[in-house]
Amino acid sequence: MRSTGDPGxxxxxxxxxxxxxxxSESCDxxxxxxxxxxxxxxxxxxxxxxxxxxxxxxxxxxxYGVEIDLGGxxxxxxxxxxxxxxxxxxR
Amino acid sequence: MISFAGTRSGRAxxxxxxxxxxxxxxxxxxxxxxxxxxRVLEVPRGARPASxxxxxxxxxxxxxxxxxxRTLVGPGACQDLRDRGVxxxxxxxxxxxxxxxxxxxxxxxxxxxxxxxxxxLVTGGGPLHEDEVTHVVLVFCHMAADGLxxxxxxxxxxxxxxxxxxxxxxxxQPLDLARWQESAAGRRQAAAxxxxxxxxxxxxxxxxxxxxxxxxxxxxxxxxxxxxPAIDLAAxxxxxxxxxxxxxxxxxxxxxxxxEVTGHETVAVxxxxxxxxxxxxxxxVTTLSQEGLFVLGTGGSSGGPVxxxxxxxxxxxxxxxxxxxxxxxxxxxxxPGDRERIVAETSRERGVPIHPYCCFNDMRFxxxxxxxxxxxxxxxxxETSLTWPLSQDELNCRFCVHVSDATRVSxxxxxxxxxxxxxxxxxxxxxxxxxxxxLR
Numbered sequence: 001m002r003s004t005g006d007p008g009x010x011x012x013x014x015x016x017x018x019x020x021x022x023x024s025e026s027c028d029x030x031x032x033x034x035x036x037x038x039x040x041x042x043x044x045x046x047x048x049x050x051x052x053x054x055x056x057x058x059x060x061x062x063x064y065g066v067e068i069d070l071g072g073x074x075x076x077x078x079x080x081x082x083x084x085x086x087x088x089x090x091r
Numbered sequence: 092m093i094s095f096a097g098t099r100s101g102r103a104x105x106x107x108x109x110x111x112x113x114x115x116x117x118x119x120x121x122x123x124x125x126x127x128x129x130r131v132l133e134v135p136r137g138a139r140p141a142s143x144x145x146x147x148x149x150x151x152x153x154x155x156x157x158x159x160x161r162t163l164v165g166p167g168a169c170q171d172l173r174d175r176g177v178x179x180x181x182x183x184x185x186x187x188x189x190x191x192x193x194x195x196x197x198x199x200x201x202x203x204x205x206x207x208x209x210x211x212l213v214t215g216g217g218p219l220h221e222d223e224v225t226h227v228v229l230v231f232c233h234m235a236a237d238g239l240x241x242x243x244x245x246x247x248x249x250x251x252x253x254x255x256x257x258x259x260x261x262x263x264q265p266l267d268l269a270r271w272q273e274s275a276a277g278r279r280q281a282a283a284x285x286x287x288x289x290x291x292x293x294x295x296x297x298x299x300x301x302x303x304x305x306x307x308x309x310x311x312x313x314x315x316x317x318x319x320p321a322i323d324l325a326a327x328x329x330x331x332x333x334x335x336x337x338x339x340x341x342x343x344x345x346x347x348x349x350x351e352v353t354g355h356e357t358v359a360v361x362x363x364x365x366x367x368x369x370x371x372x373x374x375x376v377t378t379l380s381q382e383g384l385f386v387l388g389t390g391g392s393s394g395g396p397v398x399x400x401x402x403x404x405x406x407x408x409x410x411x412x413x414x415x416x417x418x419x420x421x422x423x424x425x426x427p428g429d430r431e432r433i434v435a436e437t438s439r440e441r442g443v444p445i446h447p448y449c450c451f452n453d454m455r456f457x458x459x460x461x462x463x464x465x466x467x468x469x470x471x472x473x474e475t476s477l478t479w480p481l482s483q484d485e486l487n488c489r490f491c492v493h494v495s496d497a498t499r500v501s502x503x504x505x506x507x508x509x510x511x512x513x514x515x516x517x518x519x520x521x522x523x524x525x526x527x528x529x530l531r
Binding site for chain 2: 044
């Protein structure tokens with residue numbers, strides 16, 4: 001069941017799908033959107049290198065108009081859930 | 092000779108990347124040929140036979156398309172884009188392309204008066220293939236391109252040779268980049284990067300190699316190059332095991348060993364950062380790469396001996412390096428003017444010049460990591476060899492690590508600060524550290 005009819009959940013699902021796409025683009029398709037969404041280990045173990053993380057950060061900043069502070073904990077970069085929570089809090 | 096006529100000319104301040112390499116060139120002169128680099132493109136099978144005239148037309152189109160290739164250094168160190176001109180071509184019949192490359196790279200560019208691209212066409216030689224080009228040799232002035240920028244030129248040329256044209260709009264040009272860097276968005280990027288440099292420059296050791304070696308060579312700058320399949324295999328395994336890249340593994344190992352050699356627990360290394368993380372700049376032909384600032388604390392909280400012993404310590408360092416690498420990458424895209432100010436201010440405050448003089452350049456375009464079995468890694472060091480391919484008087488650094496391919500790591504160092512024997516020990520120590528960490 002992907003659609004719950006709950007607009008909040010639907011928004012959340014769309015955000016995660018878009019983030020997974022950005023993850024996939026950042027690593028030149030090394031992992032697919034579906035793999036990023038379903039990952040059970042940190043994305044860095046699946047081939048999202050530091051270079052891909054930098055591309056992802058650039059893409060997130062442009063798309064969501066946010067600024068990412070790399071001085072703190074950056075573990076949110078390692079999962080789509082983490083990214084979604086971070087983007088939702090930062091917007 | 093290749094005549095070209097582009098669509099515009101103009102002057103602008105140097106971009107951050109141009110300014111950074113310009114400063115390095117001036118500090119290294121008269122040995123600034125050090126920064127020349129080139130590529131050899133074998134004419135692809137599908138484009139043969141290619142005449143010198145056809146290949147020259149392609150190169151002319153590239154110079155028209157990529158403004159960096161017709162930009163000189165103008166008065167007061169500005170970028171001086173010219174719209175038209177004539178590019179010399181060296182035709183070398185039946186020559187070894189690598190020798191042509193060496194010949195065209197041998198002298199420094201005349202930055203104000205010479206086009207920043209030197210071209211050699213190797214032809215087949217003999218009566219039948221007199222005019223057939225087999226290899227194109229391109230030597231770049233580092234003011235025009237960095238490794239990834241040059242790669243784009245080579246890709247475009249290959250595409251032209253195969254298809255006779257170049258699709259799509261050109262990527263952003265150095266003039267456009269200079270304008271963006273002066274905009275509000277550019278200044279925001281610069282400010283974020285400057286914050287990192289400033290914070291770290293207040294706490295890092297003044298410089299990494301601060302004790303005279305007592306064993307200066309003449310000339311003092313030497314390079315040792317290690318050919319080591321073991322480093323490659325071990326770095327790959329560590330990258331897979333710890334969910335990171337071989338580049339981060341190597342940077343971390345280099346830092347750990349600098350800590351051990353120098354006794355500094357906090358290590359500052361300047362990795363060369365591509366600064367091509369945005370979609371728009373990925374294919375730009377210009378020098379975007381600049382030094383970033385990577386800072387790694389290698390000491391235990393008790394202030395005990397540095398944890399460079401292989402094993403658990405290295406895993407901890409890799410974990411700490413994860414965020415430090417991202418900060419370093421982001422600090423790469425900075426305004427050298429800001430950095431100059433920060434160096435002056437922090438040096439004044441601390442009463443000593445602050446500069447790590449310790450850099451790391453991973454020049455690979457791609458990397459991959461798969462795991463390998465113990466026995467392969469254990470046996471690999473027997474294939475290691477070391478050569479001394481370079482010596483010169485001037486260098487704008489004391490200690491430079493280059494990764495030119497996965498099995499080839501070199502150290503170029505000023506022997507006034509690190510002796511020849513210690514350079515060799517360092518490289519072999521790097522291999523040992525990685526192999527031992529991988530085998531634990």
